[in-house]
Amino acid sequence: MREALDQWTFVYAAYALGVGGTLAMMAWSWLAMKRAEARREKARQR
């Protein structure tokens, strides 16, 4: 018996995961870089 699966559900899930994961990684890395560089500047000025 063939299962009736809505293929679009799987496409949406994969895109949400791929796009969400990539954007989260970009935002996290950018913010971590900015925080670390601000810490370095603070250490320089002390």
Place this chain on the structure above:
Amino acid sequence: MHGFANPKRFLALASWLTPLLLVSGLVLTAGALFWGFTQVPPDRLMGETVRILFIHVPTAWLGMGGWTAIAISSLVFLVWRHPLAAIAARGAAVPGLIFTLICLATGSIWGRPTWGTWWVWDGRLTSMLVLAFLYVAYIALAQSAEREGVSARIPAIFGLLGAVNIPIINRSVVWWNSLHQPPSITMGKSAIDGIFLAPLLVAVIGFSLIFGGVVLARMRALLADIQAEARLRRRAMEAD
């Protein structure tokens, strides 16, 4: 090449290259995914799920590419002792792990409607899962080596040894029977129709630019942490 191993020169280059890579990668990836999502027709066998290709394949290649970058940087570090090479290896680890996890998750999502199962313990899927575990082990090893003040040579040796898994992933669908299809794109040849291949290539370029931008951002963060730490330590010694 050796000229850029100077942290000052690297920072001057990375300060404008990081946002450029991230923004251009984002634009290309968004365009390719929109193209793949709305303009590409459904595949004769896989139907609408063929659209998962435009995320799954670039992240799979970059998952493997990330470890290749770790191995090459580790080799450069071990041979020429460039500290920036060790930082480059660490910078590639997190994006490599995240792309490997996205590849595994989207592959699993794709497998359910096409193979009838979320997961199968075959050569390709298992070796890709091993790659994810290798990334986790490398990140933990590099962090503990830094925290404990142990030589960066230990994670570098691990990075080189772990590269053994890359050809295994690549050849797994040829060596062993698998539900996973054999390679569709090889050197100069493609079994994929042009209508799917064009957005796929744009997606590969876009995701690669994002990968490069994230590696540079993480390298800048690691360098800034090391420089801040060194300055604070120097100040503390001067105060004593």
